[in-house]
Amino acid sequence: MTQQTAELVEAWIGKATNDIVSARQILILTDAPTDTVCFHVQQAVEKSLKALLTFHSVSFPKTHSLLRLLEFTLPFLPQFDGFRNQLAELSAYGVEFRYPGGLPDPTREQAEEALKVAQEVMEIVCSHIKNLG
Numbered sequence: 001m002t003q004q005t006a007e008l009v010e011a012w013i014g015k016a017t018n019d020i021v022s023a024r025q026i027l028i029l030t031d032a033p034t035d036t037v038c039f040h041v042q043q044a045v046e047k048s049l050k051a052l053l054t055f056h057s058v059s060f061p062k063t064h065s066l067l068r069l070l071e072f073t074l075p076f077l078p079q080f081d082g083f084r085n086q087l088a089e090l091s092a093y094g095v096e097f098r099y100p101g102g103l104p105d106p107t108r109e110q111a112e113e114a115l116k117v118a119q120e121v122m123e124i125v126c127s128h129i130k131n132l133g
Contacts, residue, residue, distance in 0.1 A: 001133070005054060009129065012051035016122055019044035023115050027108075034111040038093035041114040042066070045090055048118075048125045049073055055129050064094040077128060086117045 001009075023040040026032050042064070049069040053060045060072050066087040073080050093114065096102045106114070 001055070001057075005057065006133075009051050009055045012047050012054060013122075013126060013129075016044045016047035016051065019047065020115070020118060020122065023111075023118070027111065027115065032108065032111070034106045034108055035093075035097045037111040038090070038106050038114050039098060041111070041118040042090045042094035044118045045087065045121050046094065048122045052076060052125045052128065055133070064091070066091040066094075077124060079124070080121075083117065083121060086114075090114055090117065 019040040023037045023044070026037045026040070045066055046064060046069065049066065049072075050060065053069070053072055056076055058072055060069060063069065067084070070080055070084065070087055092103065093106070097105065
């Protein structure tokens with residue numbers, strides 16, 4: 001892996017970490033805006049998957065679809081197929097919940113569960129990169 005690739009992988013992970021931190025901090029609020037929490041959660045997963053693909057030098061399309069990115073990651077982490085349903089739900093948080101007239105805001109429980117999924121995905125990606133890096 002080139003120095004430039006390593007730096008880009010690190011940058012993707014850094015941005016994903018920032019989204020996780022943001023989601024956690026927002027959830028501290030009693031009346032946390034769950035749509036914002038879930039947006040950051042979706043972004044954390046998206047950036048984690050893009051870090052993984054960058055690590056493996058896989059070109060990927062410009063997309064916010066976690067399911068589309070998932071297909072590119074399966075050769076490296078086949079266990080991610082078990083996240084398919086959760087990633088489908090999280091994908092909606094990236095766009096559909098961001099604008100008025102869309103779906104109703106997620107519940108606090110949905111936001112907390114989404115954060116758990118994002119943390120697990122990110123942990124798996126980081127462990128994989130560390131083990132092979």
